[in-house]
Amino acid sequence: MGLFRKKDKKEVKPHKEIDIKREIKKAEAEKEEALWIKCTSCMELLYRKEVERNYGICPKCLYHFPISVEKRIELTFEPNSFKEFYEKLTPVDFLKFKDTKPYKTRLEELMEKMGRKDAVVCGSGKIGNIEVLSAIFDFNFMGGSLGSVVGEKITRLLEEGRRRKLPVVIFCTSGGARMQEGIMSLMQMAKVTGAIYRLKEEGVPYITVLTDPTLGGVSASIAMLGDIIIAEPKAMIGFAGPRVIKETIKEELPPFFQRAEYLFEHGMIDMIVDRKDLKQTLYKVISTILS
Amino acid sequence: MKHYLDFEMKLKPLETRLEEIKKFYDTSDPHYAKEIKSLEKKIAKLEKEIYSDLSPWQKTQLSRHLNRPRTLDYVDALFSDYFELHGDRRFKDDPAIVGGFGKFNGKTVAFVGHQKGKDIKEMAQRNFGMAHPEGYRKAMRIMDLASRWMKPIITFIDTPGAYPGVGAEERGQAEAIAASIYFMFTLNVPIVSLVIGEGGSGGALAIGVADRILMLENSIYSVISPEGCAAILWRDGTRAKQAAEALKLTAHDLYELKVIDGIVKEPFGGAHRNWKETFENTGKAIKTHLEELLTIPPHELKERRYEKFKKMGFFLEGK
Ligand SMILES: [Zn+2]
Numbered sequence: 001m002g003l004f005r006k007k008d009k010k011e012v013k014p015h016k017e018i019d020i021k022r023e024i025k026k027a028e029a030e031k032e033e034a035l036w037i038k039c040t041s042c043m044e045l046l047y048r049k050e051v052e053r054n055y056g057i058c059p060k061c062l063y064h065f066p067i068s069v070e071k072r073i074e075l076t077f078e079p080n081s082f083k084e085f086y087e088k089l090t091p092v093d094f095l096k097f098k099d100t101k102p103y104k105t106r107l108e109e110l111m112e113k114m115g116r117k118d119a120v121v122c123g124s125g126k127i128g129n130i131e132v133l134s135a136i137f138d139f140n141f142m143g144g145s146l147g148s149v150v151g152e153k154i155t156r157l158l159e160e161g162r163r164r165k166l167p168v169v170i171f172c173t174s175g176g177a178r179m180q181e182g183i184m185s186l187m188q189m190a191k192v193t194g195a196i197y198r199l200k201e202e203g204v205p206y207i208t209v210l211t212d213p214t215l216g217g218v219s220a221s222i223a224m225l226g227d228i229i230i231a232e233p234k235a236m237i238g239f240a241g242p243r244v245i246k247e248t249i250k251e252e253l254p255p256f257f258q259r260a261e262y263l264f265e266h267g268m269i270d271m272i273v274d275r276k277d278l279k280q281t282l283y284k285v286i287s288t289i290l291s
Numbered sequence: 292m293k294h295y296l297d298f299e300m301k302l303k304p305l306e307t308r309l310e311e312i313k314k315f316y317d318t319s320d321p322h323y324a325k326e327i328k329s330l331e332k333k334i335a336k337l338e339k340e341i342y343s344d345l346s347p348w349q350k351t352q353l354s355r356h357l358n359r360p361r362t363l364d365y366v367d368a369l370f371s372d373y374f375e376l377h378g379d380r381r382f383k384d385d386p387a388i389v390g391g392f393g394k395f396n397g398k399t400v401a402f403v404g405h406q407k408g409k410d411i412k413e414m415a416q417r418n419f420g421m422a423h424p425e426g427y428r429k430a431m432r433i434m435d436l437a438s439r440w441m442k443p444i445i446t447f448i449d450t451p452g453a454y455p456g457v458g459a460e461e462r463g464q465a466e467a468i469a470a471s472i473y474f475m476f477t478l479n480v481p482i483v484s485l486v487i488g489e490g491g492s493g494g495a496l497a498i499g500v501a502d503r504i505l506m507l508e509n510s511i512y513s514v515i516s517p518e519g520c521a522a523i524l525w526r527d528g529t530r531a532k533q534a535a536e537a538l539k540l541t542a543h544d545l546y547e548l549k550v551i552d553g554i555v556k557e558p559f560g561g562a563h564r565n566w567k568e569t570f571e572n573t574g575k576a577i578k579t580h581l582e583e584l585l586t587i588p589p590h591e592l593k594e595r596r597y598e599k600f601k602k603m604g605f606f607l608e609g610k
Contacts, residue, residue, distance in 0.1 A: 088609030095539050099524035117609065148604030155601060177492070177514045179524065182538045183550050186492060186514040187603040190472055190500050194597040197476040217514075219465040220493045225473055239464040239493070240455030248455045258460055268463050
């Protein structure tokens with residue numbers, strides 16, 4: 001499409017043919033790109049289909065690629081058992097925040113593209129015969145950032161867990177705060193944490209699954225407060241991002257720094273579980289706690 | 292050392308001269324008395340020009356002013372018989388966070404706050420008020436004592452943010468902040484938090500889950516520093532001024548947004564221009580809020596604290 005439109009609009013230039021060649025090459029590269037995917041961990045070029053069939057795991061180094069919310073639901077819950085809650089909660093641009101584009105426009109475009117209204121999907125589903133409440137972050141929606149809607153949905157979910165005494169499992173992936181909501185984004189950390197306390201107060205298990213990446217405000221509230229914290233292999237987990245740390249200390253960072261394995265070694269998480277085994281592990285853990 | 296921000300610079304020669312006369316000359320000499328009077332008049336006029344309509348960026352600068360009173364200055368001015376406690380009993384003592392107990396109007400309270408430094412040496416020693424996990428763990432330790440001894444807690448917020456370093460991450464910066472926020476929801480004693488300078492992100496909130504949150508008039512409270520925000524959103528840290536406006540980080544903004552419960556008035560030009568007045572206003576504000584909170588039954592405090600934060604956020608229910 002882009003190729004022809006560009007050609008039509010352009011005036012005849014001496015280098016026209018070269019331009020077309022370049023455009024074709026670009027289009028071919030894009031097509032290739034759709035077929036192939038580069039592993040962000042081992043840099044290996046992988047056949048996309050094969051990765052998808054393999055739970056989104058790199059067959060060479062076992063890096064776990066981010067997967068869609070839909071895929072996560074499919075991998076975790078019994079078929080057709082997941083029921084979404086609070087899907088109508090809609091974000092608002094209450095600060096009239098504008099960076100390279102207005103927050104309002106950004107939201108409208110994303111809602112259109114993603115088919116959901118914000119960066120988390122909440123609901124209930126069954127893992128085996130156990131009903132659990134769950135929230136799944138969507139990194140593709142503004143980096144899974146913690147805005148008012150994300151905070152409100154998770155708070156409601158936790159309150160539901162408290163009322164119905166149902167375990168809560170949260171799949172995290174987030175760059176942290178949502179700057180476009182300013183201080184209100186920061187306050188969501190407190191809001192959800194208050195709700196986590198009220199859930200735990202009732203003795204209801206709260207489990208978090210940390211996937212690549214889990215950083216900033218989400219890490220320093222929802223993620224690290226899990227009664228049990230599970231991480232996917234090689235997931236980046238931390239408070240500050242590695243770039244900020246590197247700029248601050250002006251030194252190279254240690255190998256595996258802020259990766260799941262590093263956190264495990266430092267006593268920050270309970271287990272690292274392959275995506276393939278995650279459902280089984282969740283079942284074992286929850287059923288054991290509940291029996 | 293008296294410091295001047297770029298927009299305060301015009302005051303420097305006048306104030307320097309005024310101090311010089313007061314210090315070295317006979318002020319009863321009519322010649323000097325006249326000059327003093329004229330200088331004071333000029334300064335007052337200039338102050339009005341400079342400080343009357345401060346922009347969010349100017350307030351950001353004021354919130355970081357090197358002559359602004361710090362946590363321990365407030366503690367010293369407002370509390371009697373106070374003492375500091377040290378260490379998290381796990382790793383080390385983090386000098387970026389201070390805490391202890393003292394008497395406020397004759398009644399014992401706990402205090403916890405970020406502590407920036409006064410001069411370069413102290414600033415470096417205290418890591419510019421940027422805490423490591425052990426700082427938040429010390430804060431929790433002190434708040435735990437306060438809770439068991441049934442003493443109200445006053446927290447002073449003044450930090451650019453939690454420290455982004457290897458050791459901090461290694462020892463669980465995210466966990467420490469999360470745990471501190473969590474812990475504050477569990478407490479059955481009144482908590483008053485004051486943002487006295489910079490309220491930087493999670494590192495500030497970690498000691499800011501209070502029943503009453505107050506801000507000094509020229510302090511700021513933000514999810515990210517204007518510089519950090521500009522660097523991420525525009526890939527240009529120099530657009531901090533623009534970011535400061537967009538973020539809505541001033542005391543008035545936060546009051547409008549119902550995030551804070553009150554604004555403590557600063558002397559004209561800012562807290563650094565008159566510490567005594569700043570402490571008086573702050574003391575009065577703490578007293579008022581604490582008295583109100585002490586009438587609430589302890590178990591209800593906790594509920595109300597949760598309800599307060601639960602209300603925060605803007606969204607539409609949707610159709
Ligand atoms: Zn790989």
